[in-house]
Amino acid sequence: MPAPRSDDDVAREAAVVAGEVLLRVRSEHASAGAGALADAGDRCAQQALAAYLAEHRPEDAVLSEEAADDPARLTSRRVWIVDPLDGTREFSEVGGHGVPARTDWAVHVALWEDGDLVAGAVAMPAAGATYSTAPAPQRPEGAPDVVRLAVSRSRPPAFVTALAEELGAELVPMGSAGVKATSVLRDEADAYVHAGGQHEWDSAAPVAVARAAGLHTSRVDGSPLVYNRPDPTLPDLVVARPEVAERVLAAIARVAARPTDQTAPTPETAR
Known part of the structure; x- marks a missing residue:
């Protein structure tokens, strides 16, 4: 049997x-x-x-x-x-x-x-x-000199563009939300930061896999991601190598604190 x-x-x-x-x-x-x-x-x-x-x-x-x-x-x-x-x-x-x-x-x-x-x-x-999640993928290790940020190939939001400038990072355009989140596992990017609106189904599976591989996952303010809520919207997300996570979150906080509308999160749907 x-x-x-x-x-x-x-x-x-x-x-x-x-x-x-x-x-x-x-x-x-x-x-x-x-x-x-x-x-x-x-x-x-x-x-x-x-x-x-x-x-x-x-x-x-x-x-x-x-x-x-x-x-x-x-x-x-x-x-x-x-x-x-x-x-x-x-x-x-x-x-x-x-x-x-x-x-x-x-x-x-x-x-x-x-x-x-x-x-x-x-x-x-x-x-x-x-x-x-089983077998969990092996993640790349080490802190890169230049952080690579996965970003939408067709709708790069102003917030992530400003974040790249703050970090001195390279933007790597690619397709769907799952592709961007798992790009950290493929060593195509070092972090995926989304701040323009998603739903739980856009990130749940990539986050589960990323966690199993030992990657950092959180909201853009560093708080935990919470799933199966009455309202399934989950507007922002960070998936990153743990070696760069603190650096990325600190840069997000600096960009978010700027007194300008130019870096406000803009919609970037997963579709």
């Missing part, structure tokens, strides 16, 4: 299954147009995740970007927090005429239990990569 799946296994397998569905949707509907392709991806990935979790964890509640919020989650001990397709814009850029299809989109699956995140996975199907 096979051993029962652990929560880490369920998170990883669910993300991979949804990712396989998304690759198939992308291939079969590549000519449908960006909007139709994004809608099909959201819908089919949601169906795949819902079916997988219903089969393997039928007693648990689910909070998903692509499903109606069920208030039963607020009294549940266990809640799966999922984003079936993180980065619909990147997913919809299928390439052609010598331009490669974008790979910087993801699937997020995380488990919140009794007040904290306990398992999670971020799948990047088009890049052939999956990061999960």
Whole structure:
């Protein structure tokens, strides 16, 4: 008799299954147009995740970007927090005429239990990569001379631009929220700072994986990230190498204290 799946296994397998569905949707509907392709991806990935979790964890509640919020989650001990397709814009850029299809989109699956995140996975199907809480990825170590900040490739917020100037940092543009958060694990960036508005499903899985790898995670003021709240908005986030976290948080505080509207956080949605 096979051993029962652990929560880490369920998170990883669910993300991979949804990712396989998304690759198939992308291939079969590549000519449908960006909007139709994004809608099909959201819908089919949601169906795949819902079916997988219903089969393997039928007693648990689910909070998903692509499903109606069920208030039963607020009294549940266990809640799966999922984003079936993180980065619909990147997913919809299928390439052609010598331009490669974008790979910087993801699937997020995380488990919140009794007040904290306990398992999670971020799948990047088009890049052939999956990061999960078990086995946890090995993080890069050491303090770089120049901090690299992951930033939205299409909507870099003024706050992060000002933060880069304060730190003397290099901005590294890339796609979805999950891709930016896990870029620290891939040694493509040293920190991801978001201060323009997100929801719990945008960060829960990347934060679970980052914590398992030993990275720093917090709000921009250094306070803890709290999940499964009545209002699932979670407007800001820091994921960083622990060697640079204090330096980054101190710079955030200095930028935030400036008496000007030019560095106020601006919206940068995960989609």
